[in-house]
Amino acid sequence: MDPVAILDHQYTVAAYAITWAIQLGYLAWVGLRWRAQKKRSPR
Amino acid sequence: MKRAALIFSVLLTAALMLWGWYQALFVAPDEQTMHEVQRIFYYHVPSAMVAFLFFAISLAGSLGFLVFRRGHPQRAQMADAWAVAGAEVGVVFCTVVLITGPIWGRRAWGIWWTWDARLTTTLVLWLIYMSYLLLRRFAAGPQMQTLAAVLGIFGALDVPLVYVSNRLWRTQHPAPVFGGSPDSGIKDPRMLAAFGWNVLAWLAWGLLILALRYRVERRQQQIAAAEAQAALDA
DSSP states (O other): OOOOHHHHHHHHHHHHHHHHHHHHHEEEEEHHHHHHHHHOOOO | OOOHHHHHHHHHHHHHHHHHIIIIIIISOOOOTTTTGGGGGHHHHHHHHHHHHHHHHHHHHHHHHHHHHHTOHHHHHHHHHHHHHHHHHHHHHHHHHHHHHHHHHHHHSSSSSOOOHHHHHHHHHHHHHHHHHHHHHHHTTTHHHHHHHHHHHHHHHHHOOOHHHHHHHHOOSOOOOSSTTTOOOOOOOOHHHHHHHHHHHHHHHHHHHHHHHHHHHHHHHHHHHHHHHHHHHO
């Protein structure tokens, strides 16, 4: 396979993976805050 | 009913994300000069569009807080919650833009970063909203929300500057894809469809997270109010 095409593929996969890591990481962080609040909630 | 609506929103967003991903990687054709790496466009540009929208929501929230803070404290708190939720989720999307851009640039231009107008104004935008979030995190006292609202309004002033930067100045960043020169725009309908689906998908994802973050902020306000009342009663 063409080494340029392999590099292109790796960069594309990296960009997509990092995007998902950031978005899911943030969602998890908000979820943790939500759960922590439930314990302190005044009701 | 609320639970059913939430489940429906989550399922719809998940379906849109999967469909957008499939369109971007398997349906849209390779671009002629950049080939596969151009597919970063389908995540990079929608993320920028959603970030701009959420900074606009933050601006509306900040303005709302300043308008309502004297006469309608309850409305002011709701506006403030929208302001912080919009700023925080906007920063997340802006972070994606600032990371996927250099990855794409490294392959397309041979460099990770250059101090051109588009890149620099975007970085400044990110820094302003990061300082907004840090102010909210570490400042205390009754004036914090007012100061944050003012900073949020100043931060939003950079959004139109980012948008017009590659129209006003010669930049390394490409010319506008939409609304630029007469021959600008995406010509291939499959590329246009992949782009449109990803805009929809990231918008749905962003709105879902924004709604969750808003709820967390509102609950935080209620907890803080209840704790303050309990301290007064003690």
